[in-house]
Amino acid sequence: MVKVKICGITNLGDALIAAEFGADALGFVFFKGSPRYIPPDEAGKIILDLPPFITTVGVFVDEKPEEVVRIMKHAAIDVAQFHGHEPPEACSIGRSVIKAIRIKELTDLDTLKSYHVSAFLLDTYTPESFGGTGQIFNWEIAVDAKQFGKIVLAGGLNPDNIEKALRWVRPYAVDVSSGVEEEKGKKDHRKLKLFIERAKSVL
DSSP states (O other), rough: OOOEEEEEOSSSHHHHHHHHHHSEEEEEHHHHHHTTOOOHHHHHHHHTTTTTEEEEEEEEEOHHHHHHHHHHHHHHHOOEOOSSOOOOOGGGGOOOOEEEEEEESSSGGGGGGGOOOOOEEEEBBTTTBSSOOOOOOOOOHOOOOOOOOOOOSSOOOOTTTTHHHHHOOOEEEEEEGGGGGGTEEOOOOHHHHHHHHHHHOOO
16 A cells, blocks of 8 residues: 655644544655745654654755754654755765655656665656645656656645556655645645545555
């Protein structure tokens, strides 16, 4: 069964309801340029109140590796997700790492060959944003990417297209943020429930 990560968590209510609905992982954005940014102290307080067996993911953009490790330890983050232009050596921090690759065309997959990480998150390329755009890319490219390792599919996913995406790509996991939002940084609980239910229904 596919793993479901709900990203852009900014408050305890959204975190708890996502966990209740069956999310496997929750993402906390530590990039100050994001409208979904959350200070590490606040993320740490939310994480203390989570039920067991929920994986916590910290999203970083071009942050120094030592600062990533410090924040992860401080906020009790399990997995680092690098969403910027981090070179392969910056991803070797002795912990589980997801490297996000923004996809524009098939040749973008050449980048994956240089990285030795736990999984790759494939998101839509836009010049003005590092993620959370709600735009879809060519899922055939995601199918090709599976040869390089575990794939986390992101980019434009929502309750209406998640089943089609899963049947097409068959990724290790899916990641959603804007597709289940009421507004930036605040989840729509009805969409959240539908997304997780529909994702988990695809065998």
